[in-house]
Amino acid sequence: MLTRGSLIYIGQRLVLIVFTVLVVSSIVFLGIHRLPGDALFNEHLHGTQYALLLHHYGLDRPLWDQYTSFLSGLLLHGDLGESLVNRGVPITPLVLRELTVSVEIGLFALIFTIGLGMLLGVVAAIRQNTWVDYLLTTTSVIGYSMPSFVVATFLLLVFAVWLDNLTQGNFYFQIGWTGRYGTIGEIWLPAFALGFPYASIVARLTRASMLEVIRQDYIRTARAKGLRETVIMVRHALRNALIPVITILGPLVIGIITGGVIIENIFGIPGLGKEFANSILNRDYNIVIGVFTMYAAMIGVANLGVDLAYVVIDPRIRY
Amino acid sequence: MPTPILQVKDLHTEFNTEGGVVKAVDGVSFDLYPGESLGIVGESGSGKSITALSILRLVPDPGRVVSGQVLFHNQDLLQISGEEIREIRGRDIAMIFQDPQSSLNPVLRTGFQIDEAMLAHDKATKKEAHVRTIELLRRVRIPAPETRVKDFPHQLSGGMRQRAMIAMGLANAPSILIADEPTTALDVTVQAQILELLGDLNRDLGTAIVMITHNMGVVAGLCSRVLVMYAGQIVEQGPVEQIFENPQHPYTWSLLRSIPRVDALRHERLRSIEGLAPDLLHPPAGCRFHPRCPFRIEKCFTDEPRLEEVALGQHAACWVTMERARKEMDADNLIDIRPGAGSGLRKGEITE
Amino acid sequence: MATAAAIITRPTTLQQASLWSDAWRRLRRNRLALVSSIYLVLLVAVALVALVHTPYSYREVGVATPYSGPSGANWFGADILGRDVLSRLMVGAQISLIVGVGTQILVLAVGVPIGLLAGYYRGPLDTAVSFIINVFYGIPDLLVAMILLLLLGPSLNNIIIAIVATRWMDMARLVRGQTLSLREREFIEAARASGAKPLKILFGHILPNSLGPIIVQATFGVPAAILFEAFLSFLGVGVQPPTPSWGSMAADGLAAIRIAPHMVIFPSIALSLTLMAFNFLGDGLRDALDPRMKR
Numbered sequence: 001m002l003t004r005g006s007l008i009y010i011g012q013r014l015v016l017i018v019f020t021v022l023v024v025s026s027i028v029f030l031g032i033h034r035l036p037g038d039a040l041f042n043e044h045l046h047g048t049q050y051a052l053l054l055h056h057y058g059l060d061r062p063l064w065d066q067y068t069s070f071l072s073g074l075l076l077h078g079d080l081g082e083s084l085v086n087r088g089v090p091i092t093p094l095v096l097r098e099l100t101v102s103v104e105i106g107l108f109a110l111i112f113t114i115g116l117g118m119l120l121g122v123v124a125a126i127r128q129n130t131w132v133d134y135l136l137t138t139t140s141v142i143g144y145s146m147p148s149f150v151v152a153t154f155l156l157l158v159f160a161v162w163l164d165n166l167t168q169g170n171f172y173f174q175i176g177w178t179g180r181y182g183t184i185g186e187i188w189l190p191a192f193a194l195g196f197p198y199a200s201i202v203a204r205l206t207r208a209s210m211l212e213v214i215r216q217d218y219i220r221t222a223r224a225k226g227l228r229e230t231v232i233m234v235r236h237a238l239r240n241a242l243i244p245v246i247t248i249l250g251p252l253v254i255g256i257i258t259g260g261v262i263i264e265n266i267f268g269i270p271g272l273g274k275e276f277a278n279s280i281l282n283r284d285y286n287i288v289i290g291v292f293t294m295y296a297a298m299i300g301v302a303n304l305g306v307d308l309a310y311v312v313i314d315p316r317i318r319y
Numbered sequence: 320m321p322t323p324i325l326q327v328k329d330l331h332t333e334f335n336t337e338g339g340v341v342k343a344v345d346g347v348s349f350d351l352y353p354g355e356s357l358g359i360v361g362e363s364g365s366g367k368s369i370t371a372l373s374i375l376r377l378v379p380d381p382g383r384v385v386s387g388q389v390l391f392h393n394q395d396l397l398q399i400s401g402e403e404i405r406e407i408r409g410r411d412i413a414m415i416f417q418d419p420q421s422s423l424n425p426v427l428r429t430g431f432q433i434d435e436a437m438l439a440h441d442k443a444t445k446k447e448a449h450v451r452t453i454e455l456l457r458r459v460r461i462p463a464p465e466t467r468v469k470d471f472p473h474q475l476s477g478g479m480r481q482r483a484m485i486a487m488g489l490a491n492a493p494s495i496l497i498a499d500e501p502t503t504a505l506d507v508t509v510q511a512q513i514l515e516l517l518g519d520l521n522r523d524l525g526t527a528i529v530m531i532t533h534n535m536g537v538v539a540g541l542c543s544r545v546l547v548m549y550a551g552q553i554v555e556q557g558p559v560e561q562i563f564e565n566p567q568h569p570y571t572w573s574l575l576r577s578i579p580r581v582d583a584l585r586h587e588r589l590r591s592i593e594g595l596a597p598d599l600l601h602p603p604a605g606c607r608f609h610p611r612c613p614f615r616i617e618k619c620f621t622d623e624p625r626l627e628e629v630a631l632g633q634h635a636a637c638w639v640t641m642e643r644a645r646k647e648m649d650a651d652n653l654i655d656i657r658p659g660a661g662s663g664l665r666k667g668e669i670t671e
Numbered sequence: 672m673a674t675a676a677a678i679i680t681r682p683t684t685l686q687q688a689s690l691w692s693d694a695w696r697r698l699r700r701n702r703l704a705l706v707s708s709i710y711l712v713l714l715v716a717v718a719l720v721a722l723v724h725t726p727y728s729y730r731e732v733g734v735a736t737p738y739s740g741p742s743g744a745n746w747f748g749a750d751i752l753g754r755d756v757l758s759r760l761m762v763g764a765q766i767s768l769i770v771g772v773g774t775q776i777l778v779l780a781v782g783v784p785i786g787l788l789a790g791y792y793r794g795p796l797d798t799a800v801s802f803i804i805n806v807f808y809g810i811p812d813l814l815v816a817m818i819l820l821l822l823l824g825p826s827l828n829n830i831i832i833a834i835v836a837t838r839w840m841d842m843a844r845l846v847r848g849q850t851l852s853l854r855e856r857e858f859i860e861a862a863r864a865s866g867a868k869p870l871k872i873l874f875g876h877i878l879p880n881s882l883g884p885i886i887v888q889a890t891f892g893v894p895a896a897i898l899f900e901a902f903l904s905f906l907g908v909g910v911q912p913p914t915p916s917w918g919s920m921a922a923d924g925l926a927a928i929r930i931a932p933h934m935v936i937f938p939s940i941a942l943s944l945t946l947m948a949f950n951f952l953g954d955g956l957r958d959a960l961d962p963r964m965k966r
Binding site: 020028031032142144147154156157160250258262276283288292296300 | 817898
């Protein structure tokens with residue numbers, strides 16, 4: 001499977017990702033830099049101090065100059081510049097650090113989403129039209145109708161407030177994030193809140209997909225061969241049922257990234273989302289550009305991963 | 320007479336639909352002898368496929384086998400446990416289906432799907448199965464089987480796919496192979512090849528074949544005995560040559576008559592069977608074929624005929640039979656074959 | 672006697688009559704969709720009532736003790752500044768509905784024509800549109816919207832603009848796809864052969880036949896937009912105080928969850944119920960319009 005053709009394809013996609021990232025960050029860069037005001041403006045500095053700062057950040061140069069040095073810095077050194085609000089803080093290492101945090105919680109949410117969603121979807125399909133099925137289908141609509149912060153609120157109410165009161169402060173969920181990587185105890189609640197709406201979507205899709213697959217002729221053939229029911233469900237049905245699920249994996253990842261912005265803000269998780277929201281509120285344009293660039297790269301890689309997953313699951317697809 | 324390896328006794332299979340109960344198989348009985356090639360012929364909706372599916376308990380929802388017996392090796396297949404019938408499927412009695420494109424799993428390799436048939440019944444180790452699969456593919460005349468084994472179904476042609484399915488069916492050397500319209504979805508030339516293959520396999524391996532089809536030509540080419548089904552019941556059965564030469568049931572007679580002949584005169588009209596296919600929700604009273612039968616008499620409207628011997632080894636379920644129709648109604652020379660044309664009973668109860 | 676040309680170019684309304692009444696019948700049988708519709712009608716009623724009367728002014732500070740829970744005077748309690756939560760919820764309903772419905776109307780106005788033209792004429796227009804759609808496919812709309820609001824400044828109008836700017840592409844893509852597949856059909860060829868003008872073909876033939884998926888997409892777009900606005904306001908880049916948005920009310924409430932949970936619970940419930948109602952309705956519409964979907 002790791003043929004020369006597929007390696008070429010991966011190579012092409014990586015180049016495309018770099019290209020897209022550059023295009024996107026350029027658009028954001030140029031868009032933002034047309035603005036008259038910026039973070040420095042907010043601090044109401046005047047005179048030489050202001051001019052010095054402008055010079056320090058190169059903001060007094062012509063736009064084209066700024067743009068080319070931004071591009072070359074990014075391409076050649078991976079340098080995203082310096083924060084406007086917090087002087088002297090280089091953006092690239094900051095953003096990379098936050099990226100790992102966001103990826104950590106995102107992966108947790110993703111695995112939970114897909115795992116639980118698929119499991120429930122399969123169960124609902126096998127037990128179609130029983131109470132299990134009805135329960136799951138209705139719950140799933142509720143599930144993806146609730147914004148992630150509502151889910152988070154509900155979970156917090158139960159595990160942070162109510163449990164706290166119940167156990168007199170001995171046993172409850174603590175919002176917080178210590179150290180570089182969150183522990184399971186810190187991560188499970190936000191990850192659950194993040195993934196829950198998407199788990200519902202995956203469950204519904206898996207159910208619908210399984211229902212269709214189970215009616216297929218090749219399932220009848222498998223039964224006629226004398227295979228065990230479990231084998232039929234897992235080896236024959238599920239693999240085919242997964243195909244439509246992989247299709248939505250791309251938008252799903254994007255959804256998790258979007259939801260991550262909210263969840264990180266609620267739980268104070270030092271990830272890209274929190275940084276992004278803060279930098280927007282503080283008008284720290286350099287960070288906005290930096291985070292956005294990082295997001296674009298992340299999504300490009302995620303989409304590539306999804307397309308590769310496609311190939312693994314469905315042998316009819318070859319690039 | 321050797322003992323039959325399969326005996327179907329008074330099989331009834333029903334479908335519980337929104338509109339009511341559909342009696343897809345309504346009292347079907349027949350025997351199958353070792354090494355025999357039996358054809359089951361009938362139009363769509365006659366119940367032939369459901370009969371086959373009922374034998375292996377593969378009838379899909381909302382259908383159920385409601386009564387009857389299917390005796391195989393002293394066991395009633397309809398009564399044994401789920402685990403036991405699972406073991407018989409694919410090992411002692413195998414079934415292949417109509418459309419090999421949709422009957423093979425598109426995401427699994429062809430060779431693996433054949434291996435599976437053996438592995439499911441612990442008939443071989445993985446390595447042994449793999450070797451045997453290649454042998455099987457060779458046996459069903461697929462060229463270069465060693466490479467074909469690794470192919471996915473979509474990489475094979477229609478004819479090759481069907482051969483692969485046959486290989487899958489024969490993997491465990493079953494005593495019975497049920498083939499449900501295996502050639503319908505294929506080109507005519509490929510059809511002929513597949514039929515030839517099945518005939519050779521039947522002779523060489525001694526596997527009994529049950530061939531389900533709507534095509535009388537297929538039956539003529541392959542089978543030694545045939546059952547003719549209509550509206551969920553067997554209306555005629557017997558040796559193929561006899562049935563073809565001297566059909567006794569008006570339905571069989573009409574079917575054979577409707578086959579266009581190469582040597583027919585140019586201006587001769589094509590002959591079809593008048594009327595519509597029977598509504599299985601509300602089957603006609605009396606003989607199910609009476610709304611369309613040219614030779615119906617009054618009894619046909621009210622009493623259901625049973626299968627009776629009309630010649631050596633040949634049974635038909637008819638109050639009149641073609642013998643009488645020829646004698647009394649000049650059947651062979653009839654131009655107008657509309658319902659009741661021969662017997663003069665043109666108007667009568669409309670079904671329902 | 673009508674000429675062949677006139678007959679062919681007449682929109683296929685007769686066919687549609689039975690399709691719609693069929694769909695309507697199916698929809699009526701869907702109890703969830705029915706209940707959801709009732710809820711939404713009530714919601715609209717509340718929003719309209721709020722135009723003229725709310726128990727208290729939504730911006731009046733100190734009508735009750737800050738953080739106080741539900742009581743006879745304040746059915747849903749008071750918020751951090753002592754404002755009546757119920758009144759703010761009612762005004763918030765207006766915001767949500769305006770954003771939800773307004774954005775979809777604009778998305779339809781922008782996305783449908785672009786999709787039709789791109790799909791029908793192909794060529795450079797299509798290439799450009801497809802390029803834009805594909806580039807932005809991989810970019811989270813929330814982030815782009817936040818940046819847009821940063822540039823434009825937060826206000827209700829700008830929120831609508833930001834949402835439309837990020838969401839029109841989905842509609843355009845849908846319509847384009849429908850157009851692409853429909854333009855190959857024989858009845859379009861027949862219309863073209865009898866000299867029908869392209870505009871007529873587009874709006875008289877292709878559009879009516881794609882209405883089903885378009886309606887479903889728009890119906891699902893409403894809760895998506897409401898959610899979007901809630902997210903933006905939650906983060907503080909959306910509607911600005913004192914204007915109440917269910918999202919910003921939830922954000923404020925979340926901060927005080929330990930001492931005054933009602934502050935976050937009520938806006939959350941309002942949001943969830945409304946989103947659910949639209950989603951159930953959208954589901955019902957989709958099932959009603961697409962007879963192939965079995966439960």
